Amino acid sequence: MTPLALTAFTATSAIGRGLAATLDTLLAERTGLAPCSFETVALDTCVGEVPGVDAQALPAALGEFECRNNRLAWLALAQDGFAEAVQHSAARHGSDRIGIFLGTSTSGILETELAYRERDPASGALPQDFRYRGAHNTFSLGAFARRALRLTGPAVVISSACSSSAKVFASAQRAIEAQVIDAALVGGVDSLCLTTLYGFHSLQLVSRLPCRPFDVARDGISIGEAAAFALLERPATSLDADAVLLLGTGESSDAYHMSSPPPDGRGARAAMLLALSSAALGAPDIDYINFHGTGTANNDEAEGCAVAGVLGREIPGSSTKGATGHTLGAAGALEAVICALALQNGLMPAGVNTTQVDPRLPVRYLRENRRAPLKRVISNSFGFGGSNCSLIFGRAG
Secondary structure, eight states, rough: OOOEEEEEEEEEETTTTTTHHHHHHHHHTTOOOOOOOHHHHOOOOOEEOOSTTTTOOOGGGGGGGGGGGHHHHHHHHHHHHHHHHHHHHHEEEOOGGEEEEEESSSSHHHHHHHHHHHHHHOOOOOOTTIIIIISTOOOOOOOOHHHHOOOOOOOOEEEETTTTTHHHHHHHHHHTTSSSSSEEEEEEEEOOHHHHHHHHHHTOOOOOOOOOOTTTHHHHOOOOOOEEEEEEOOOOOOOTTOEEEEEEEEEEEOOOOSSSOTTHHHHHHHHHHHHHHHHTOOHHHEEEEOOOSSSSSSHHHHHHHHHHHOOOOOOEEOTHHHHBBBBBGGHHOOOOOOOHHHHTEEEEEOOOOOOSBBBTTEEEEEEEEOOOSSSEEEEEEEEEEGEEEEEEEEEEE
């Protein structure tokens, strides 16, 4: 594939609002996970909550999209000069030539959960001011971003569980290559809600402590929330050495089980091999692995097996979910931004919370930050139902 430039990017999560705060937390090897005090949730677990989301009201012109998910998106769009970068791109290419490709898993379902508390006791009808289309509807995020940024190009929202906002990079790349569009807003947003917290708890996948990916005592995930975006464009003739490029994408669907990966990691392996092939790279060309690394026994074991089979056991890597929590439909985009920061700052971030790496996992897992020049990194995102995506990013210089 022809590389694309990430000409702007931003992220907000439990480890910080914006690039500077995110990088500072990674450098300090801190976690953003804390005991859950979200809404009415009564679970003994830790979450990655972004403070102040509910205090961030949307502009009146965007009132039909009012929900926690879109408020979180609004916070991220307004930082790091990102909205301005999108507008400059639209001025160059035309607003109809900027595509929107975003990922989410539950969108604004919290609004529906809250509305159910207020339903009519006799008829069961939801409150008249409930806005399914602007909030709960999966496409709400795409419609919101389109309106907020005054874009008129094609828009799509992908909901494939935890691979959602990684797959958007591949979809956008294909649209640009086909000349349907000239640039793309890509990213993902997922916010805390009762459905995911109680749902993952019912599957016995939620850890009581902050999650410990690849740890010998790992016992589940910590759910987080995040909004992360990038602007993909064809690279300029001359690129700054710090420019970050999307070099390769790989997608697979193994459909092994609704909530568990195949033990041999064959779906993950296929995605990584396709990403390497599309980038015309081999395993020795990769300097760092951003593991999917959820902190569950089965997922980490399957990923370790897949990585060893494709990349070998010597390439260092870590899961940043110990810091951010598993942000589900936003995880792919959030970790893409973290990879971009890693490339620009020569940083292999620590897998915080992990104290003893499981010796049965054939990976080189980093428990402390490592500073070294990075040329290319791979980021893995694997979702329920066997929806897998691997992305390769590189530094221009």
